[in-house]
Amino acid sequence: xxRQRLSAVVMTHPRRREAAEKLALSAPxxxxxxxxxxxxxxxxxxxRTALAAWSAVEDxxxxxxxxxxxMVLSESFYxxxxxxxxxxxxxxxxxxxxxxxxNGAAVRMGALAGARWAGAVNEYFPCVAIVLPRAHAEGFAxxxxxxxxGWPDDILMHRYLRDHGVPRYxxxxxxxxxxxxxxISGNAFRGPRRSVCFLPDDLPGDEARTLTGLTVLPFxxxxxxxxxxxxxxxxxxxxxxxxxxQYLEGAGLPRALLRPPGSGPAExxxxxxxxxxxxxxxxxxxxxxxxxxxxxxxxxxxxATIGPGGISNTATEEHIAxxxxxxxxxxxxxxxxxxxxxxxxxxxxxxxxxGLVWRGADTPLGEHLARRLADLHEPSxxxxxxxxxxxxxxxxxxxxxxxxxxxxxxxxxxxxxxCSHLTPIGRLVWDALRSHPLTVEGDPDSEVHAVHxxxxxxxxxxxxxxxxxxxxLTAGPGKPSTAADLARSVHDAVxxxxxxxxxxxxxxxxTPPDHPRPPGWTPSTxxxxxxxxxxxxxxxxxxxxAPN
Numbered sequence: 001x002x003r004q005r006l007s008a009v010v011m012t013h014p015r016r017r018e019a020a021e022k023l024a025l026s027a028p029x030x031x032x033x034x035x036x037x038x039x040x041x042x043x044x045x046x047x048r049t050a051l052a053a054w055s056a057v058e059d060x061x062x063x064x065x066x067x068x069x070x071m072v073l074s075e076s077f078y079x080x081x082x083x084x085x086x087x088x089x090x091x092x093x094x095x096x097x098x099x100x101x102x103n104g105a106a107v108r109m110g111a112l113a114g115a116r117w118a119g120a121v122n123e124y125f126p127c128v129a130i131v132l133p134r135a136h137a138e139g140f141a142x143x144x145x146x147x148x149x150g151w152p153d154d155i156l157m158h159r160y161l162r163d164h165g166v167p168r169y170x171x172x173x174x175x176x177x178x179x180x181x182x183x184i185s186g187n188a189f190r191g192p193r194r195s196v197c198f199l200p201d202d203l204p205g206d207e208a209r210t211l212t213g214l215t216v217l218p219f220x221x222x223x224x225x226x227x228x229x230x231x232x233x234x235x236x237x238x239x240x241x242x243x244x245x246q247y248l249e250g251a252g253l254p255r256a257l258l259r260p261p262g263s264g265p266a267e268x269x270x271x272x273x274x275x276x277x278x279x280x281x282x283x284x285x286x287x288x289x290x291x292x293x294x295x296x297x298x299x300x301x302x303x304a305t306i307g308p309g310g311i312s313n314t315a316t317e318e319h320i321a322x323x324x325x326x327x328x329x330x331x332x333x334x335x336x337x338x339x340x341x342x343x344x345x346x347x348x349x350x351x352x353x354x355g356l357v358w359r360g361a362d363t364p365l366g367e368h369l370a371r372r373l374a375d376l377h378e379p380s381x382x383x384x385x386x387x388x389x390x391x392x393x394x395x396x397x398x399x400x401x402x403x404x405x406x407x408x409x410x411x412x413x414x415x416x417x418x419c420s421h422l423t424p425i426g427r428l429v430w431d432a433l434r435s436h437p438l439t440v441e442g443d444p445d446s447e448v449h450a451v452h453x454x455x456x457x458x459x460x461x462x463x464x465x466x467x468x469x470x471x472x473l474t475a476g477p478g479k480p481s482t483a484a485d486l487a488r489s490v491h492d493a494v495x496x497x498x499x500x501x502x503x504x505x506x507x508x509x510x511t512p513p514d515h516p517r518p519p520g521w522t523p524s525t526x527x528x529x530x531x532x533x534x535x536x537x538x539x540x541x542x543x544x545x546a547p548n
Contacts, residue, residue, distance in 0.1 A: 004085045006131075006159075007061035009035045011053040012069040013044075020069040028078060032067070037493035039113075047144055047153040050127065054141040055136055062089070064137035068128045071096070071176040072200070075313050079204045080175055081131060084117070087207040091167040092136065092157075094120060095129035095175040097196050099309030100221040102228050102540070103170050104196035108280060110172045110211040111197055111302035113289045119212030120168035121228070123540050124154035125161055129176040136166055150434050155539060162544075169210065173197040173298040191312040192320065197302040215289075216242050218279035220310030222532050223268055225275035231367065237542070238364075240371055243454070243539045244275045250375025253284065253341055260330065269323060270330050273307040275332040281338025291339070303331045356380065360387035365418035365453065366542065372457035380464040389414065394510060398463050407463050410474040410545055411514040412449025414456055415536035416530055421546060424507045425450060428487060429535050430542075432494035442506035444484035448509055449476045450526035462518035474515040483507065492533040 008031050012020035024032040035056050037049040053066045063085050067073075078097075084093055097103040099204065102123040110118035132140065143160050144153065151159075161168055163262035177198040215230040225244035258363050260266040260274040266342055284291075307327025308320045315323075356378060366386050379440070381401035388395045394414065399406035413425055416500050421430040451459075453518075481489070487499050516538070 002084070004062045005388055006031070006063050006065055006082060007056075007134075008067070008083065009053045009056050009326040010066035010067045010069055011035050011037075011049045013037045014040045016069045020443070021332060022071060023067070023071070024075075025075070031078070044125075045148065046481045047148060047156065050153045051141050051144045051148075054132070054144075057137050061129050062134055064134060065131045065421065066127070066129075067176070068519045070179045071129050072179055072198075073117045074173075074175045074198070074202050076202055078177050080171070080202075081208065083204060083207045085131060088117075088167065090133060091169055091217055092133075093117075093121075093131040094126040094159050094170045095131070095135065096178065096198075097126050097127060097174060097529035099194050099196045099197070099305040099310060100219060101126075102179050102219055104131070104215050104305075104309065105217040105219040105228075105280075106214055106305070107170055107172050107174070108302040109214055109217075109284065109289070110170075111298040112280070112284050112291070113211045114209065114296065114299075114389060116172050116205055116207050116209045117169040117211075117213040118172055119210070119214070120158075120170050120372070121214065121217060122230075122237060123158065124152070125158040125168060125230075126170065127154045128156075128178065129402070133166075136161070136164065139164065150441060151543070152435075153465045155543065158540075170200050170509065171236065173199045173202050173301065175202075191314065192317055194305065194309070194312070196305050196393065197298050197311070198351040199297050199301060202297070211289075212493045216247070216279070216283045218247075218276045218419050220272045220276040220306055221536075222313050222529070223272060223311060223534075224342070225272045225310070227279060227281075227535075229371075232255050236544070238541055240368060241541070242371065242375070243281050243423070243535060244540065246273070246375045246454075247297070247506035248279055248373060250371075250377075253278075253282065257337060257341060264316060264337070268415075269311045269327060270308050272310045273327045273330045274334045276306050276310070277303065277334035278338040281335035281340075282342045283338075284335075285339040285342035303335065306331050308432065328363055357383045359385040360389070362497045363418070364545070365389070365414070365462065368416070368418040368453050369457045369460070372454060373461060376457075376461055377450055378461055378464060384460060384462055391462060394512075396460070400464065404468075405471050407468075408460060408462060408472050410472070410515060411456060412476045412480075412512045413510060414451050414453065416453035416525075417541075418453055419537075421542050422536050424448075424509055425531075425534070426538065426542075428479065428529060429494055429538055430499050432490050433539050435497055437500050438487045438490055439505070440483050440487045440501045442483065442503065442509070444482060444501060444503075446483045446507070446509050447511060448481040448486050449512055450486065450527065450530075451475055451477060451523065454530075455523040455525050456533045459518050459521050462521035466519040468516075468519050472513075472515050473518050474512045474521075475518065475521070476512050481527065489527050490514045490531055493528040494535045 106118040174195040217228040227247040395410045397406040415425040
C-alpha cells in the first residue's frame with residue numbers, strides 16, 4: 001500500500017485558463033486542480049501564482065505537485081511521480097531542467113551513468129514541474145510571501161531548499177517538456193526553453209538509481225561553453241564559474257584537442273558543442289562513469305540537446321531543427337575523444353618549484369583570479385597582492401621573485417564572476433536579475449572603464465611574462481563605454497527591464513590613471529558575454545553571500 005498521498009495543481013493566469021483546464025482534464029481521477037493567479041490584473045508575477053499553488057495542498061496529502069500550464073507530460077508521468085515520492089519522501093523533485101542549464105548538465109552526466117535521478121546543483125531549482133513534501137510546500141509559501149517583488153520563484157526555491165537542508169533531485173529523463181506559448185512573466189527573450197532530455201514514451205523504471213556528488217558541470221549557454229567547478233574543502237558549498245576551454249587547459253588536455261576536427265575555424269555552435277561534450281567525456285571517465293552497455297534513449301537525447309540549447313537564445317526554432325543532427329555527431333565524437341584522453345591520464349604541464357603567492361585572495365574574486373592563473377599554468381615565482389583592489393583607487397601589485405620593485409597594475413571597474421553586487425556594475429546587474437528598473441546614476445555620458453575578471457587575470461599573466469621596464473601600468477578596456485550604454489548592455493544581456501535616470505545621484509565610477517597597458521595584453525571578453533557570466537554568478541553564488 002502506498003504510504004504517500006499526492007495533491008496536485010496546475011498554476012495559470014486567466015489568459016491561459018483553457019490550456020490549464022485541458023491539462024487538468026488529462027490527469028487520472030481528477031487529480032489535477034487549477035489554481036489561478038490571485039491578482040491577474042496586477043504586475044505579472046509567477047511567484048504570486050506559485051504561492052497560491054503551494055498553499056493549495058489537499059487535506060491528508062503528504063506531497064504537493066505544482067505544474068505550470070504550458071507543460072507536456074510524459075505517458076508515465078503520474079506513475080513515475082508516485083514511485084519517486086515513495087522512494088524519496090523527504091526530497092524536492094524537479095521534473096524538468098532546461099537544455100542550457102547547470103541542472104541540465106547534471107542530468108546529462110546522470111544519463112551517461114544510466115541514472116534515473118541526478119542531484120540538483122547550485123543554480124535555481126526548476127519550478128515549472130516540481131514536487132515538494134507537504135511541510136516544505138507550506139514552508140515555501142510562507143517564505144515567499146515575505147519576498148514578493150524581488151527574486152523569481154526558482155531562485156527563491158533553491159535558496160529555501162538549501163537553507164532548510166532539503167535533498168534535491170532532477171528527473172532523468174525529464175517527465176515534462178515545455179511548450180512555448182509566449183511568456184506572461186517576460187521570459188520570451190530567452191528563446192525556446194526546452195528540456196535537456198524529454199522522452200514522451202519513457203517507461204517506469206528503478207527510481208532508486210541516482211547520481212550525486214558531481215564537482216564539474218560542463219554546459220553550453222548563450223553561445224559559450226562554460227563549466228561550473230565546485231571548490232573543494234570544508235565550509236558551505238560554492239562553485240567557480242569558468243569557461244570550459246580554461247578548465248580543459250588547466251586539466252592538461254592538449255590545445256589541439258580543444259579545436260573541433262576540420263580545417264579552418266569552426267562555427268560557434270560546433271565549437272561550443274565540441275568543448276562541452278569533450279569536457280563531459282573527460283569528466284565522466286575521470287570519475288569512473290562507464291559508458292552504458294547500449295546507448296539508452298536518455299543518453300542519446302541528452303547528447304542531442306547540447307548544441308541546440310547553446311544557441312537557443314539567438315536562433316529560431318527552424319534553425320535549431322536544421323542544426324540538431326549535425327551537432328549530435330559533433331557531440332558524439334567529442335564525448336569519445338574526452339573519454340579517450342582521460343584514459344591516457346593527461347597531467348598539467350610541469351611547474352618549477354615556487355609559484356605564485358597570493359595575498360588578499362580569500363574572496364570569491366581572488367578565487368577566480370587565482371584559478372585562471374593556475375589553469376594557464378603560469379610558471380612564474382611572484383607575490384600578487386590583491387588587497388589594494390578594495391580601495392577607492394583600485395589596483396593590485398605584482399612582485400616577481402628577485403625584483404626589488406613591484407609592479408602596480410591599476411584597474412577600472414572590475415566585473416564578472418566573484419565580484420560584488422554592491423559595485424556600480426553589480427548594482428545594475430542585480431536589479432535586472434530581479435526584474436527591477438535599471439537606474440543610470442549621474443551623468444549618462446560618464447565614461448565607464450569596465451574590465452572583466454578573466455581579462456584582469458590575463459593582464460597579470462602578461463606582466464609576469466614580459467617583465468616590462470615600466471612598473472606602473474593600467475588594465476582598462478579598449479574603449480570605455482558610457483553609463484547609458486552600459487545600462488543598455490545590461491538590459492540586452494541580462495533582462496530587458498526599463499531604464500531610468502537619476503542625474504543627481506553619484507554612482508562612484510572610477511577612472512583609472514592613463515598608464516601603459518601590460519605589453520601584449522588586450523582585453524578579449526566582450527561586454528555582453530561578460531555581463532551574462534556576471535549575472536549567472538550573482539544569481540547562483542552571489543545571492544548566497546547577500547543578506548537573506
